[in-house]
Amino acid sequence: MAISDRKIREKEDLKKRILEAAKALFLEKGFEATSMRNIAEKVEFSPTTLYLYYKDKNDIVFALHQEGFKLLAQQFSIVSNVEHPYERLKTMGRIYLKFAEENPDFYELMFVRQGPIIHVQKYNSDDWQEGSRTYNVLYETVIECQKEGYFKNLLPHSVSLIIWSTLHGMCTLHMHMRLDCVTFEDDYEIDPEKSRTDYIYETFISFIERLK
Amino acid sequence: MAISDRKIREKEDLKKRILEAAKALFLEKGFEATSMRNIAEKVEFSPTTLYLYYKDKNDIVFALHQEGFKLLAQQFSIVSNVEHPYERLKTMGRIYLKFAEENPDFYELMFVRQGPIIHVQKYNSDDWQEGSRTYNVLYETVIECQKEGYFKNLLPHSVSLIIWSTLHGMCTLHMHMRLDCVTFEDDYEIDPEKSRTDYIYETFISFIERLK
DNA sequence: TTTTATTTATTAACAGTGTTAAGTATATTT
DNA sequence: AAATATACTTAACACTGTTAATAAATAAAA
Known part of the structure; x- marks a missing residue:
């Protein structure tokens, strides 16, 4: 044999x-x-x-999209060191933004393109494991935060959806060059050292602080 | 002549x-x-x-994307009736979500696809008027809200960016079928009358209430 | 009015795309 | 040794956006 x-x-x-x-x-x-x-x-x-x-190109695209999720999971793995759930949440956000910034093509495949999803619908009977697993990491963290008193009077799914949406929106608006028209100079003192991504990250932090 | x-x-x-x-x-x-x-x-x-x-296909795509912005501006025009800026902001959010839900192809062209942006870079010297004009409507509303005491200790561009990102993220995650894997049933009592979009809208409202 | 020039539209083609049917070697099994 | 199964290729289909060359129709100039 x-x-x-x-x-x-x-x-x-x-x-x-x-x-x-x-x-x-x-x-x-x-x-x-x-x-x-x-x-x-x-x-x-x-x-x-x-x-x-x-089977077809989408099959390759799907496999590639899985590679992307492996990479993201790898980057996420270090957050287990962060004890406090709320701090962990903020770290996760930073990692997510960094991942999108450094791997725009992977990000596109994972969260924008329809190719992988069509493949899922065809061959995996609508079960998008990669997506639900990643979402669950966020969801569980939100629940832990709520146990510590954060996000009072909000449903955990609502909080998770808001956070994911905000991050995803920031990433994609930036990636798809829809923020180039926005001139932040009115607000921020123009610091040439800081990139637009830096401002986006700061905005995310000030947002999550508000949300708590 | x-x-x-x-x-x-x-x-x-x-x-x-x-x-x-x-x-x-x-x-x-x-x-x-x-x-x-x-x-x-x-x-x-x-x-x-x-x-x-x-000139090329992107030229048509760009013209089509302009049609989309005209349509959105049309939907937005009714908000001038809403006196209070904070209420106006929430109405704008609802209109934006509704527009994306009802015109997913237009939305894709306006805020996702690179075709129109490439056209802008080539022939309009990086001046994406449609985008900046629409953003400005939001930005001005945020400033008016701040005059009324809302969004204290936050930069108006930050608030605008957060709101736009959250809405855009919700729209695109939904459109690109990245939310189908999320089962909200744990939280919400499954109301067959309510669509996923309804839940997304409710989430947006609870979010903006938090943000104020 | 005839000739020239310009505008408008077409045909044919290039170089590319994903995908499939049919055919050909090579290796394994009977 | 003959039949079967595996691995791979060639040729083709039906598309895509785009361009060069060409023809037809119109307007301007002689």
Whole structure:
């Protein structure tokens, strides 16, 4: 059985190599500019071969979106060191914003593009595990905060939804260049050291302080 | 000079007809499924003729995005009846959410897609008028609220950015089907009459109450 | 009025996209 | 050795946005 084992291993190996190629192109040239033929060329197989390992492009896109969630989970893992739930929440927010800033293409795939969601609807019977798991981390933290007396008279789902929405809105408005028209100079003293992202982060903090 | 006037008029007429055809297809079949050839077929001209009236597809997309802003401004116009700035702000929020819910394709063009922004960068020297004008309506309202004592110790741009981000985040997470995985049932008693959008709106209101 | 110039629209083509049907080697099993 | 199964490729389909070259229609100049 060792030979057939090797065969299976080799098959999974190529599947991984395809994904690695896709990821490389994706990070290098962006999502829009990554085609099936590009990926095929990179792994040195014909384009049709990809369809023996992935059902369609959305299947690859979905796998890529999973990679993004792995990366985010990795960044999130350090928050377990933060004892106090409210401080942990603020740290999570900072990590989320940083992740979006540093991995805009991944973020787009994870939370904007419809490709991965279409794949979920088709093959995973509407069960978007990556999303619900990540949301749950936030939700549980909010509940812990409430046990400590924060967010009084608010439903935990409401609080979670508001926080996620605010962060997501800040990230995407920024990523999609919808904030370039907003000139903050009226308010803030123009500090050339500080980026727009810095101001966004500060705004988020002042917001969460208000919300408590 | 009357003849050349008529010529110009006819030219603008076809330009409008192209835009109308684009809008019709866009609203009927969605943005993704609207191609230059589709539009050309609808106006009964060859595809290349469109390029005599619009520089490229993004030019049409940009004009379409302007139509969206006109529609939003129209919906917003009724808020001038609301005297109290804080009440006006809440009404604006409701209108914004309703607009996004009822015109998801327009919303996508106005605040998500990069097509219109690329056009702005190319031909309008980075001046996204539609965006800054709409933002200013919010900003001015926030300032008026602060004059009445709301949002103490917060910069008006911060408040505006938070509100816009939260609304935008709610709209897009919902539109892009990233909230389908969140089961609110733990919190809310499942009222079949109420849609997810209703809950989102209630959440927004409870949020803005907190923020004040 | 005839000729030239300009505007308007078209055909054909380029280079690309995701995807599939059909065919070809290679390796495994009977 | 013959039949079957696996892995892969070639060729093609039906699209996409866009451009160069060309033809037809109109306006201006001779």
